[in-house]
Amino acid sequence: MWRFITMRLLQAIPVILVVITATFFLVRMAPGGPFDSEKPVTREVKAALEAQYKLDLPLYQQYFSYLGDLAHGDLGPSFKYSGRSVNELIAAGFPVTAELGLYALLVALGIGCLAGIFAALRPNTPQDYIPMSAAMIGICMPSFLLGPLLVLVFGIYLDWLPVSGWGDIPGDKILPSITLGAAYAAYIARLGRAGMLEVLNQDYIRTARAKGLPEWQVVLKHSLRGGMIPVVAFLGPAFAGLLAGSFVVETIFQIPGLGRFYVQAAFNRDYTMILGTTVFLSVLIVLFNLLSDILAAWMNPRLRAQYGK
Amino acid sequence: MALLDVQNLEVSFVTRNGTNKAVDGISFSVDTGKITAIIGESGSGKSVACYSLLGLVPQPPGRIDGGRALFEGRDLLQMDEHQLREIRGRDIAMIFQDPMTCLNPYMTIGKQLMEPLLYHRKVAREAARERALELLEEVGIRDPAATIDNFPHQFSGGMRQRVMIAMALINEPKLLIADEPTTALDVTIQAQILKLIAELQHKRDIGVIFISHDLAVVADIADTIVVMKQGQIVETGDREGIFHNARDPYTKKLLAAIPTDSKAPLPGQPEPLIKVRKLCTWFAQGHGKEPVKAVNDVSFDIHRGEVLGLVGESGSGKSTIGRSILRLVPVTSGEVNFDGTELTRLEGRELKTMRRRMQMIFQDPFASLNPRMTVYDTLAEPLLLHGIETRKSVAQGVLKLMDDVGLARAFVRKYPHEFSGGQRQRIAIGRALATRPEFVVADEPVSALDVTIQAQILDLMQALGREYGLTMLFVSHDLAVVRHLADRILVLYHGKIVEQGSGDDLFERPQEAYTRQLLQSIPGRSLLA
Numbered sequence: 001m002w003r004f005i006t007m008r009l010l011q012a013i014p015v016i017l018v019v020i021t022a023t024f025f026l027v028r029m030a031p032g033g034p035f036d037s038e039k040p041v042t043r044e045v046k047a048a049l050e051a052q053y054k055l056d057l058p059l060y061q062q063y064f065s066y067l068g069d070l071a072h073g074d075l076g077p078s079f080k081y082s083g084r085s086v087n088e089l090i091a092a093g094f095p096v097t098a099e100l101g102l103y104a105l106l107v108a109l110g111i112g113c114l115a116g117i118f119a120a121l122r123p124n125t126p127q128d129y130i131p132m133s134a135a136m137i138g139i140c141m142p143s144f145l146l147g148p149l150l151v152l153v154f155g156i157y158l159d160w161l162p163v164s165g166w167g168d169i170p171g172d173k174i175l176p177s178i179t180l181g182a183a184y185a186a187y188i189a190r191l192g193r194a195g196m197l198e199v200l201n202q203d204y205i206r207t208a209r210a211k212g213l214p215e216w217q218v219v220l221k222h223s224l225r226g227g228m229i230p231v232v233a234f235l236g237p238a239f240a241g242l243l244a245g246s247f248v249v250e251t252i253f254q255i256p257g258l259g260r261f262y263v264q265a266a267f268n269r270d271y272t273m274i275l276g277t278t279v280f281l282s283v284l285i286v287l288f289n290l291l292s293d294i295l296a297a298w299m300n301p302r303l304r305a306q307y308g309k
Numbered sequence: 310m311a312l313l314d315v316q317n318l319e320v321s322f323v324t325r326n327g328t329n330k331a332v333d334g335i336s337f338s339v340d341t342g343k344i345t346a347i348i349g350e351s352g353s354g355k356s357v358a359c360y361s362l363l364g365l366v367p368q369p370p371g372r373i374d375g376g377r378a379l380f381e382g383r384d385l386l387q388m389d390e391h392q393l394r395e396i397r398g399r400d401i402a403m404i405f406q407d408p409m410t411c412l413n414p415y416m417t418i419g420k421q422l423m424e425p426l427l428y429h430r431k432v433a434r435e436a437a438r439e440r441a442l443e444l445l446e447e448v449g450i451r452d453p454a455a456t457i458d459n460f461p462h463q464f465s466g467g468m469r470q471r472v473m474i475a476m477a478l479i480n481e482p483k484l485l486i487a488d489e490p491t492t493a494l495d496v497t498i499q500a501q502i503l504k505l506i507a508e509l510q511h512k513r514d515i516g517v518i519f520i521s522h523d524l525a526v527v528a529d530i531a532d533t534i535v536v537m538k539q540g541q542i543v544e545t546g547d548r549e550g551i552f553h554n555a556r557d558p559y560t561k562k563l564l565a566a567i568p569t570d571s572k573a574p575l576p577g578q579p580e581p582l583i584k585v586r587k588l589c590t591w592f593a594q595g596h597g598k599e600p601v602k603a604v605n606d607v608s609f610d611i612h613r614g615e616v617l618g619l620v621g622e623s624g625s626g627k628s629t630i631g632r633s634i635l636r637l638v639p640v641t642s643g644e645v646n647f648d649g650t651e652l653t654r655l656e657g658r659e660l661k662t663m664r665r666r667m668q669m670i671f672q673d674p675f676a677s678l679n680p681r682m683t684v685y686d687t688l689a690e691p692l693l694l695h696g697i698e699t700r701k702s703v704a705q706g707v708l709k710l711m712d713d714v715g716l717a718r719a720f721v722r723k724y725p726h727e728f729s730g731g732q733r734q735r736i737a738i739g740r741a742l743a744t745r746p747e748f749v750v751a752d753e754p755v756s757a758l759d760v761t762i763q764a765q766i767l768d769l770m771q772a773l774g775r776e777y778g779l780t781m782l783f784v785s786h787d788l789a790v791v792r793h794l795a796d797r798i799l800v801l802y803h804g805k806i807v808e809q810g811s812g813d814d815l816f817e818r819p820q821e822a823y824t825r826q827l828l829q830s831i832p833g834r835s836l837l838a
Contacts, residue, residue, distance in 0.1 A: 213424065
């Protein structure tokens with residue numbers, strides 16, 4: 001198992017290196033720079049600023065110096081928020097994004113698994129069609145449409161829940177979590193349904209029924225584990241999607257998470273902030289993909305034995 | 310009174326294309342301490358009939374139209390799901406065909422074994438485990454204490470079937486339904502499992518329904534034999550009656566389809582077509598591990614026009630030999646000489662030219678035919694590829710092939726899924742013959758087929774062999790089939806040839822212990838001899 005994990009981590013290094021390199025040069029290719037603003041600054045001031053942030057060096061030198069700092073875990077100073085480092089900004093914004101992502105994941109897993117299992121129990125009946133149609137709508141509906149709709153219905157017409165904020169008023173975390181999790185709930189429902197249907201058609205399910213087990217035991221004890229493997233394997237990519245999606249949701253609900261910093265950094269040409277957030281998120285995504293792969297392998301005894309060696 | 314008395318059972322399937330009667334008014338009974346065998350080809354309704362008794366046929370599309378099934382005086386067909394569940398796994402237990410897929414791969418066998426006890430008898434966990442260990446011991450699992458917490462994939466097919474049997478017997482059922490319990494197993498394992506079932510049945514004095522497509526399998530163990538065809542019973546009788554005085558023409562056909570005879574030996578041959586010398590094919594198993602020696606130092610000749618049979622259990626290397634000769638797997642060392650050309654050193658274009666002279670027929674015709682190609686495309690492709698026919702003449706060539714393998718010309722635009730297993734194997738044979746090969750490797754070409762279809766395909770292969778002057782390497786785990794077709798037989802064990810000789814030599818005067826063991830495993834020897 002450790003061998004498998006080490007191999008996967010080693011494989012991740014070139015991936016992350018490619019991400020860094022591509023982002024670094026793409027950002028530099030975008031027109032404008034961090035110190036261009038409506039109010040022109042004098043040539044001397046600009047030169048001094050650029051020298052301070054090493055922007056006067058040739059591009060390749062900047063690149064290697066960035067890599068060198070990165071190797072020490074230093075993401076550099078923010079160009080926009082003077083005096084604050086990218087590390088500090090990420091440390092401030094990430095807990096909020098992580099919390100939002102976690103709740104959204106719980107929403108997605110809870111609703112998705114239940115709907116998927118429910119639908120698989122009676123395929124091609126209304127019990128299947130209704131949740132699956134809802135899932136299709138969930139997949140098609142972008143969060144920037146779903147969010148305002150939910151705000152409109154539950155925040156304004158019904159006045160049950162706060163319309164924005166994070167942790168200020170009780171209940172203000174509910175709508176953002178649902179908005180972010182909805183599409184993933186839908187994906188998970190469809191994956192869960194397909195996985196369960198496949199398992200429920202296996203010969204060993206017939207064996208379980210022939211033993212006289214009641215239907216709930218057949219489903220919970222014999223089908224669930226195999227049926228949920230596709231869902232578990234999807235959690236890694238889902239996590240990546242949740243992080244990316246959180247930027248939109250944070251903007252809709254005015255949540256002070258990492259996403260808003262990220263989007264603003266792009267507008268501000270805050271080179272180090274863009275790069276730092278990208279590196280940070282790609283490392284997280286790689287780790288979570290690894291985690292979900294390990295989990296999925298561990299759930300299958302045959303693979304577990306293979307990797308266990 | 311009979312333990313189970315089924316009267317006029319009718320089951321149908323309601324599909325979009327109308328109602329299909331799977332079981333059409335059958336009656337049979339099972340007595341305590343007796344084995345009733347239900348014999349029929351796939352689609353004859355034998356499994357559906359038994360599953361419907363226990364409510365294991367999904368409804369819809371299944372529908373029980375009528376009849377009674379009295380089990381200890383109570384009608385199973387009138388019971389609701391709850392009552393049936395009480396009987397399933399406690400009074401009536403089942404064993405299924407494929408032990409590979411019938412055990413839950415995500416649960417240890419111990420957990421699966423204990424389940425019926427825990428659910429039906431409400432015994433304590435420790436007691437259930439104790440009982441599971443006893444039963445594993447009884448069905449012949451070595452060292453149950455060490456293996457009870459293993460997962461199914463850690464057992465071989467035969468061992469898994471033993472686990473299935475232990476699971477079925479753990480609640481001391483009164484009736485056991487065994488649905489083709491040995492079909493997926495090697496012939497020696499099959500013999501062991503049959504013996505085990507018969508022993509356990511005798512010891513516990515329970516009733517058994519034994520479902521099979523193969524009359525020979527039940528020849529040694531059945532008390533009563535019920536022959537089914539298209540949902541109806543064509544004949545019922547005791548074992549002696551069925552084997553020696555069958556009245557129904559279908560039963561006679563089934564009996565006749567069991568291959569028993571030997572082929573007459575060929576006259577002496579000068580130079581062999583194929584010479585195999587010290588052939589080794591090893592498969593690497595990851596670094597640091599011993600390679601799997603699938604074929605290990607094997608030498609033999611195949612003469613022109615000869616059918617050479619290759620028998621052995623799974624894993625004996627028999628398929629690998631065929632593939633090595635055709636260069637479909639990399640050969641580790643040794644020589645394969647085909648009509649004066651050394652095959653193991655050929656590359657590229659030369660190999661392609663040689664391949665045209667050698668073809669292969671596979672076990673599963675459905676898997677080896679492209680589902681998106683019609684019969685016409687499948688047969689025309691090799692004809693055009695090897696330049697045997699031109700674009701103008703190819704249609705004639707395809708029709709000629711279809712005639713040769715006994716496929717109606719009207720099927721020429723159909724796709725593989727529209728054919729039955731036997732017809733698909735005919736297509737596969739037609740494709741193999743399209744290039745006018747001199748040598749054909751047939752790898753278990755009939756083991757996926759029903760017995761009567763199997764007999765037809767074997768006859769076809771024999772006839773085509775003569776017509777095309779084919780030399781054939783016939784690979785099979787079924788000794789009876791090989792004896793029927795082959796001029797000479799090689800017996801393989803662990804990648805080595807242990808014995809060779811003509812069919813009669815081998816069957817009448819086996820020299821090696823392993824050959825004798827194989828022969829003793831052939832079901833129904835006593836009644837068919």
